[in-house]
Amino acid sequence: MSSSPSLPTTPESKEDADYNKISDEYNHLIETIPKTNGLRGELLYNYNGFWLDPMILKTNFLLHTYFKSQPTDIFLASVMKSGTTWLKALMFSTLNRHLYSFSDHYLRHHGPQSTFPLLDFESYPITDFTHFPAPRLFATHFPRTLLPPCMTSCKFVYLCREPKDVLISCWHFMSNYRSKDLPPLSLDEAVDIFCKGHSDYGPFWEHVLSYWRASLEYPDKILFLKYEEVKKEPEVVVRKLATFMGKPFTAEEVEKRVVENIVNLCSFQTLSNLEVNKEGVEKFGRLEVGVENRHYLRKGEIGDWKNYLSEEMKQRIDGITHERLKGSGLIFDASAIA
Numbered sequence: 001m002s003s004s005p006s007l008p009t010t011p012e013s014k015e016d017a018d019y020n021k022i023s024d025e026y027n028h029l030i031e032t033i034p035k036t037n038g039l040r041g042e043l044l045y046n047y048n049g050f051w052l053d054p055m056i057l058k059t060n061f062l063l064h065t066y067f068k069s070q071p072t073d074i075f076l077a078s079v080m081k082s083g084t085t086w087l088k089a090l091m092f093s094t095l096n097r098h099l100y101s102f103s104d105h106y107l108r109h110h111g112p113q114s115t116f117p118l119l120d121f122e123s124y125p126i127t128d129f130t131h132f133p134a135p136r137l138f139a140t141h142f143p144r145t146l147l148p149p150c151m152t153s154c155k156f157v158y159l160c161r162e163p164k165d166v167l168i169s170c171w172h173f174m175s176n177y178r179s180k181d182l183p184p185l186s187l188d189e190a191v192d193i194f195c196k197g198h199s200d201y202g203p204f205w206e207h208v209l210s211y212w213r214a215s216l217e218y219p220d221k222i223l224f225l226k227y228e229e230v231k232k233e234p235e236v237v238v239r240k241l242a243t244f245m246g247k248p249f250t251a252e253e254v255e256k257r258v259v260e261n262i263v264n265l266c267s268f269q270t271l272s273n274l275e276v277n278k279e280g281v282e283k284f285g286r287l288e289v290g291v292e293n294r295h296y297l298r299k300g301e302i303g304d305w306k307n308y309l310s311e312e313m314k315q316r317i318d319g320i321t322h323e324r325l326k327g328s329g330l331i332f333d334a335s336a337i338a
């Protein structure tokens with residue numbers, strides 16, 4: 001007796017097979033790793049020591065497989081709410097200063113968010129960035145230890161900020177994107193979540209240390225910056241950025257006050273008054289819901305935590321900061337801490 005004919009199957013392409021394999025690995029992982037509620041009230045998953053939104057965790061898997069860095073790429077990495085928006089504006093306008101006039105600049109029409117992509121929101125198929133001119137700029141909030149290996153030989157600008165100000169900025173931001181079915185996030189809860197390290201991409205301290213230690217090992221590859229120093233000496237930082245990105249200012253540019261023009265263009269005052277930042281909404285990668293640009297420009301000050309945190313909350317956060325950073329050589333600006 002003849003055997004029954006086998007059913008016709010559609011051959012799986014190599015791309016489909018790779019993607020299905022990643023999805024299977026991801027689905028299996030998500031079932032097995034610890035989870036907790038983050039500041040938005042949604043589940044975060046602990047992947048290799050860091051708490052990530054599940055969609056962002058999947059993107060991390062995809063980047064490891066599909067993202068191909070180029071040796072000239074420059075990445076901006078940061079803990080959320082450290083001033084990424086500001087640094088995006090500064091890096092973009094410094095690197096591309098020959099392309100735009102300050103009075104009719106790209107930033108004035110499109111805002112900082114659209115200057116270069118945040119890789120963390122990419123989904124499959126990952127955008128092909130090969131048409132970007134070199135040096136390509138990208139942003140990410142992933143800690144150093146979760147980066148695809150191909151990225152780690154590239155240049156990084158890392159930006160961090162005093163943790164109590166990060167917490168207050170996160171608390172405000174996340175409250176805007178919390179499900180309406182949940183009660184508002186109290187500051188007590190926010191402090192507790194932050195201190196346990198359960199905020200997006202947390203723990204804050206391990207994130208900062210991942211880049212701090214690498215910056216000590218590879219000072220030519222990682223420019224480690226603090227929000228507070230950008231705030232206090234923006235012109236010094238812009239000069240550092242230009243040199244680091246391989247485009248130092250010429251004497252003629254200094255004479256023509258190009259550095260001051262960049263600082264003014266990217267100041268909180270200028271950016272927060274642009275129509276695109278008052279009314280605009282930015283969509284990241286293939287995210288369906290956008291984020292209102294005004295939420296990236298709330299107050300822009302050092303030490304705003306003093307308006308919110310009790311002495312007990314302050315001491316709890318300072319205690320953890322002291323303990324975790326002890327011996328690392330990394331300290332946060334005393335005027336932001338006191």
Ligand code: PAP
Nearest residue numbers: 080081082083084085086169267268297298299300
């Ligand atoms: P993200 O992590 O979502 O990208 P990010 O841009 O890193 O946010 O941080 C936003 C913070 O940077 C806000 O801080 P605040 O809540 O304490 O006000 C925002 O105001 C601040 N910020 C953005 N642009 C500037 C700027 N040009 N000058 C100073 N601070 C700025």
